[in-house]
Amino acid sequence: MSSSYDLREFIERIEKLGLLRKVEGASWDLEIGAITDANAKRNKYTLLFDKIPGYPEGFRVLTGALLDSRRVSTALDLDSNLNNLELTTAIREKLRNVEKGYEKYAPVMVDNPPTMENVDKGDRIDFFKFPVPKWFHNDGGRYIGTADAVITRDPESGWVNVGTYRVMVKDSKRLAILMEASRHGRSHVEKNLDSGKPAPIALSFGHNPGLNLFSSNEVPEGMSEYNFLGAVREKPVHTFKGPVTGLPIPADSEIAVEGYITGERTDEGPLGEFMGYYAGGKMSNPVIKIEAVYYRNRPILMGTCAGKPPYDYSYYRCPIRASLIWNALEGSGVAGVKGVWCHEEGYSRAFTAVSVKQMFGGHAVMAGHIASQSRPGNVAGRYTVVVDDDIDPSNLNEVVWAMCSRNDPASGIDIVRNTMGTPLDPIAKHEEGKDLLEYTASRAIVMAVKPFEKIMKKTFPDVVKADPDTDRKVHDKWPDLFKKS
Ligand SMILES: Cc1cc2nc3c(=O)[nH]c(=O)nc-3n(C[C@H](O)[C@H](O)[C@H](O)COP(=O)(O)O)c2cc1C
Numbered sequence: 372m373s374s375s376y377d378l379r380e381f382i383e384r385i386e387k388l389g390l391l392r393k394v395e396g397a398s399w400d401l402e403i404g405a406i407t408d409a410n411a412k413r414n415k416y417t418l419l420f421d422k423i424p425g426y427p428e429g430f431r432v433l434t435g436a437l438l439d440s441r442r443v444s445t446a447l448d449l450d451s452n453l454n455n456l457e458l459t460t461a462i463r464e465k466l467r468n469v470e471k472g473y474e475k476y477a478p479v480m481v482d483n484p485p486t487m488e489n490v491d492k493g494d495r496i497d498f499f500k501f502p503v504p505k506w507f508h509n510d511g512g513r514y515i516g517t518a519d520a521v522i523t524r525d526p527e528s529g530w531v532n533v534g535t536y537r538v539m540v541k542d543s544k545r546l547a548i549l550m551e552a553s554r555h556g557r558s559h560v561e562k563n564l565d566s567g568k569p570a571p572i573a574l575s576f577g578h579n580p581g582l583n584l585f586s587s588n589e590v591p592e593g594m595s596e597y598n599f600l601g602a603v604r605e606k607p608v609h610t611f612k613g614p615v616t617g618l619p620i621p622a623d624s625e626i627a628v629e630g631y632i633t634g635e636r637t638d639e640g641p642l643g644e645f646m647g648y649y650a651g652g653k654m655s656n657p658v659i660k661i662e663a664v665y666y667r668n669r670p671i672l673m674g675t676c677a678g679k680p681p682y683d684y685s686y687y688r689c690p691i692r693a694s695l696i697w698n699a700l701e702g703s704g705v706a707g708v709k710g711v712w713c714h715e716e717g718y719s720r721a722f723t724a725v726s727v728k729q730m731f732g733g734h735a736v737m738a739g740h741i742a743s744q745s746r747p748g749n750v751a752g753r754y755t756v757v758v759d760d761d762i763d764p765s766n767l768n769e770v771v772w773a774m775c776s777r778n779d780p781a782s783g784i785d786i787v788r789n790t791m792g793t794p795l796d797p798i799a800k801h802e803e804g805k806d807l808l809e810y811t812a813s814r815a816i817v818m819a820v821k822p823f824e825k826i827m828k829k830t831f832p833d834v835v836k837a838d839p840d841t842d843r844k845v846h847d848k849w850p851d852l853f854k855k856s
């Protein structure tokens with residue numbers, strides 16, 4: 372097995388970058404959650420918790436795996452010095468490998484993965500063997516699945532999906548899972564249940580976090596996140612064949628389980644959600660009947676928790692979602708796109724900025740609507756702001772300035788009503804018995820661009836700034852004034 376897929380090697384690389392901290396003695400009961408959230412708001416270390424009270428030394432928890440661009444780049448074998456837009460561009464370039472060779476990057480099956488060092492079946496299955504965190508006091512239980520990879524197969528065509536869906540420990544042998552509307556794993560499960568069969572499912576709770584970059588973003592239907600990760604890293608992902616379900620499980624999985632969803636439901640939640648609230652509350656969701664648990668010696672449970680941004684997982688989806696939206700724009704034939712960024716303040720979903728070199732009247736409207744309604748841009752979306760190519764879409768100051776100076780609220784904001792919604796939205800209309808699939812919400816598309824006729828007539832006013840010669844001269848003459856502190 373290529374060691375570059377190993378979570379442990381990823382941790383070593385993060386340690387070499389000086390970004391790892393080991394924490395001893397923190398409890399699974401609220402303390403790991405509190406430390407993880409405070410860390411995401413301040414020092415941004417990757418945290419490896421050990422000596423967790425009540426658990427053997429070596430039964431560890433990892434959080435903060437993907438807190439910034441350096442860690443996302445490391446997980447993808449890219450240069451760790453790239454800024455946000457450069458990282459988005461680099462990922463987009465690598466995603467071209469998917470078009471060129473989707474099959475070439477299909478996952479490879481290996482034998483004897485370290486995951487099988489320990490195998491529990493029947494009476495030996497006990498999720499409380501692992502230091503599963505209860506992240507915050509309002510959570511409805513202990514969540515083993517937060518930074519997980521949930522593997523299902525389409526029973527008709529056979530394509531394998533890998534999604535990140537939250538998973539609660541119901542009791543020592545049963546798990547409960549939330550799969551929202553539009554989720555591919557949900558459609559695989561429903562197809563099985565509709566034809567009267569239990570739905571096979573495998574879950575990994577610790578693996579190279581590169582997989583999460585795709586398992587928690589909107590990879591197109593019919594395409595596997597394994598192939599996406601393989602294509603970006605230009606190395607197929609190594610997996611092993613789950614002995615119970617035959618599903619491909621990451622070969623570097625620290626803790627993996629296999630079982631079936633049979634149609635039984637249970638109370639699940641609440642869990643702190645990606646918008647920073649407990650809007651969804653307690654829900655009735657599917658039970659997973661577990662048939663086998665596999666884990667490495669000294670297993671590392673990878674986890675994460677939400678909050679008010681910035682939080683532990685608010686950053687990492689930004690560059691991936693931005694790349695997917697940019698590709699969707701290009702795929703729809705929108706020319707002149709110079710950059711896309713999904714802002715962390717909108718937890719990667721709710722505030723997207725697209726910069727465009729306007730070439731015709733309506734160009735900005737076209738780009739904004741397509742970005743907003745493309746699948747990666749649409750799920751739980753809210754605001755899409757289109758800016759000109761002199762504005763850096765990843766710089767919130769510039770984007771807000773463009774909104775405040777180039778947008779006419781009465782004519783330059785389009786509202787799209789009744790698009791896909793989510794019960795996890797704190798302003799959603801919750802009603803007794805309403806299904807996850809029934810939620811809708813609106814979107815705003817803000818044209819923060821120069822009026823096109825003023826570009827044509829060259830009448831848009833100049834931006835106030837020093838001329839380049841004087842600017843260079845004063846920088847050369849007083850370098851100390853301009854040094855980064
Ligand atoms: C930490 C984290 C937890 C998530 N939890 C859930 C969840 O419980 N249910 C869900 O449907 N989506 C959840 N998502 C969002 C999905 O991972 C995301 O929509 C992804 O695109 C789903 O994969 P799919 O498109 O293959 O279905 C979560 C994302 C993250 C980053």
